[in-house]
Amino acid sequence: MSITLHQISIPLLIKGLQNLSGLLDRAQQHADQQQLEHHVLLSARLFDDMYPLTAQVQRASDTAKATASRLSGLAAPNFSDDETSFDQLQARINKTIVFLEAIPADAIDGQQERQVKMMLRGEEQSMRGLDYLTRFGLPNFSFHVVTAYDILRHKGVKLGKMDYLGL
Secondary structure (H helix, E strand, O other): OOOOOOOOOHHHHHHHHHHHHHHHHHHHHHHHHHOOOHHHHHOOOOOOOOOOHHHHHHHHHHHHHHHHHHHHOOOOOOOOOOOOOHHHHHHHHHHHHHHHHOOOHHHHOOOOOOEEEEEEOOEEEEEEHHHHHHHHHHHHHHHHHHHHHHHHHHOOOOOOHHHHHOO
16 A cells, blocks of 8 residues: 555644644643743744744744645645744634645545746745655654744743644
8 A cells, every 4th residue: 555645745734733723722822820821832932033032933833735736736725924833823823734734635636746836035936846845844843843832831831842733
């Protein structure tokens, strides 16, 4: 039995978003227990030139949508990046998951050789669908999810590897 492009894309993106949602739940609980204003965590960043937590969640959502869209050829919904609360970030994650779940497997399966084009640093890049997924889409998505995890750990939220993995 061979694995399909859909099997190594959509379920992984959905699972990553569900895990990110769990991290945000834990962060909100932490803030409430410690009597921290939510914006302290939502605006936190690892370093001055890095995105804050809210933008990490937005980029994870955008990357998941773009990856699915580029592989399937289906248009992704456009979300404005105006979330300022845990509830709004959770709603964005949920809308992203709904989009991913609506993509039929046959829209992605068989697209391994399809040329995926995108703009990176002002230049058009093109790569095969499988290469796009494994060398850009999934690693970029994972980067933003793990950075959100790292921000929360840095700010004292009690998380471990199993929280990141969703286990």
